[in-house]
Amino acid sequence: MKKVGILSMVLTVVLILGISTSPWAGSGPRIGYFDLEKVMKTSKWGQDIQQKLKAEETKLESQLKEKREELQKLREDFKKTQAMLGAEAKKKKIMEFEKKRREGEQFIAEANRKMQRLSAELTRPMLEKIFDIVKEIAKKEKVDFVFEARRSGLIYAEDKYDLTSKIIKELDKQYKKK
Numbered sequence: 001m002k003k004v005g006i007l008s009m010v011l012t013v014v015l016i017l018g019i020s021t022s023p024w025a026g027s028g029p030r031i032g033y034f035d036l037e038k039v040m041k042t043s044k045w046g047q048d049i050q051q052k053l054k055a056e057e058t059k060l061e062s063q064l065k066e067k068r069e070e071l072q073k074l075r076e077d078f079k080k081t082q083a084m085l086g087a088e089a090k091k092k093k094i095m096e097f098e099k100k101r102r103e104g105e106q107f108i109a110e111a112n113r114k115m116q117r118l119s120a121e122l123t124r125p126m127l128e129k130i131f132d133i134v135k136e137i138a139k140k141e142k143v144d145f146v147f148e149a150r151r152s153g154l155i156y157a158e159d160k161y162d163l164t165s166k167i168i169k170e171l172d173k174q175y176k177k178k
Contacts, residue, residue: 029144032137033157034164036148039130040123043168045175049122056118060111067104074100126171133170137163 040046078093085093138146146163147154 030142031145031147031157032141032143032161032163033147033149033152033154034134034162034167035150036130037150038164039167039171040126043126043171043175045126045129045171049119049126052122053115053119057115060115064104064107064111067100067107071097071100071104129174130167130171133167133174134163137166137170 041050074093074097078097082090082093134146137143143163149157149162149164
């Protein structure tokens with residue numbers, strides 16, 4: 001990701017230097033930009049992905065809640081019975097509690113990995129399609145350079161160069177709900 005930002009900045013500097021010294025300086029290259037995050041959040045495909053991720057997150061949160069309640073019950077049982085337990089029984093209960101706590105931590109780590117994998121799995125085809133659409137629009141409208149607004153270091157650009165809504169419209173047209 002960092003390389004793309006640096007590359008974009010270098011390309012921008014080269015463009016500025018090249019434009020000011022080129023014989024075509026008056027007409028200049030056509031430049032466009034788009035907001036990838038907005039495309040991913042507002043397109044039909046992006047909204048479907050968000051719903052799938054939210055459903056999986058809800059399921060994992062429910063499982064985590066069960067594990068927390070189980071751990072809390074073990075803690076309360078230990079507090080109630082600790083005075084009556086012998087040293088060996090206390091040690092066994094503490095070990096059982098620690099084992100459950102570690103299992104909970106492992107569950108959280110695995111749930112995070114699962115969500116990251118699912119997110120990547122769901123968004124990868126969408127990103128590929130978005131970049132194909134960007135290329136199609138750029139060729140059709142004879143745009144020489146298209147930048148992703150947030151990652152390119154773009155500070156300001158006039159709205160007339162924003163291709164975001166065109167990309168969303170085309171993505172929605174091409175998206176087939178599975």
